[in-house]
Amino acid sequence: MVVLSPQALQRMPYYLQYLKSLSACGTAVIAAPAVAEAMRLNEVQVRKDFAAVSPSKGKPKTGFVVTELIANMEGILGYHNTKDAVLVGAGSLGKALLSYRGFQSYGLRILAAFDVDERIVGTQIENKPVFSVNKLGELCERLRVQIGIIAVPDREAQRVCDALVQSGIRAVWNFAPVHLTAPKDIFIKNENMAASLAVLSNYLEAGAAGVTEESKP
Numbered sequence: 001m002v003v004l005s006p007q008a009l010q011r012m013p014y015y016l017q018y019l020k021s022l023s024a025c026g027t028a029v030i031a032a033p034a035v036a037e038a039m040r041l042n043e044v045q046v047r048k049d050f051a052a053v054s055p056s057k058g059k060p061k062t063g064f065v066v067t068e069l070i071a072n073m074e075g076i077l078g079y080h081n082t083k084d085a086v087l088v089g090a091g092s093l094g095k096a097l098l099s100y101r102g103f104q105s106y107g108l109r110i111l112a113a114f115d116v117d118e119r120i121v122g123t124q125i126e127n128k129p130v131f132s133v134n135k136l137g138e139l140c141e142r143l144r145v146q147i148g149i150i151a152v153p154d155r156e157a158q159r160v161c162d163a164l165v166q167s168g169i170r171a172v173w174n175f176a177p178v179h180l181t182a183p184k185d186i187f188i189k190n191e192n193m194a195a196s197l198a199v200l201s202n203y204l205e206a207g208a209a210g211v212t213e214e215s216k217p
Contacts, residue, residue: 004076008049013106014039015049016073023066031063079107085173086140088160089151090115090130093175097151098125111143133160140167147171154178161188 004012018039022030032047039046050064053072087094090113097103098113114133115121121132131139140148148164150157150172157176164172171187174180177194 004049004052008052009077011041011049012053012073012077015046016070016077019066019070019073023070027066029063030066030069034063077106079105083108083147084143084145085110085147085149086136086143086145087113087149087151088115088133088136088164089113089153089156089175090117090120090125091151094151095125097149097175098128108147110149111145112139133163136160136163137167140164140169145169147173149173149175150180151175 015035018035019030032050033043035041035050036043036046050069053076054064054069055072085108087097087110090098094113094115098110103110110128112128113125113130114136115130116133118132120130123130146169148161148167148169148171150160150164152160154176157174157178158180161172161174161180161182165182165186170185172180172182172189174188174190175193177192180188180190182188
């Protein structure tokens, strides 16, 4: 089994998207330097990443077989093994996640959503049922789901996380802008949009300041 660092795993979907575009254009073999140049990445890092997922380690002076890289990356990322998930919080963000059809391409299938709003409990969103959050534990255990997606307000996120863990969830994808705590064997992946926006804003401010300073005579 190939073991990659978290940083390498995060790069894989971007490699995969680019390699699929090459394959669609008929490219059979690609060299790491060409990929690095096209994606504006470090050549040594790209070569190491490709070598880690390619049993053949690439062909000397030619490169890596594109279809082989694609198949190996999809296998490592689990795209061939559909993973079931539940989502808690069927508000605006939750509805957007439920409506996103690209998850299926990545091997993720959201089976159901949970919410406290009685106006949407009992309805369906994109053919996915919305249950009362009171049924979270019962249904998670029955469906044997291991991934929980949190899309609730920050004040409710920790309580939801605790409920998911008690229901047998092993991995949490958290979209709430708050730090969650869980047992060490529970993996939490945070998608903090507020933090990302802060980074973007800081970059723009720093860049603007830099231009101002450099433009002075």
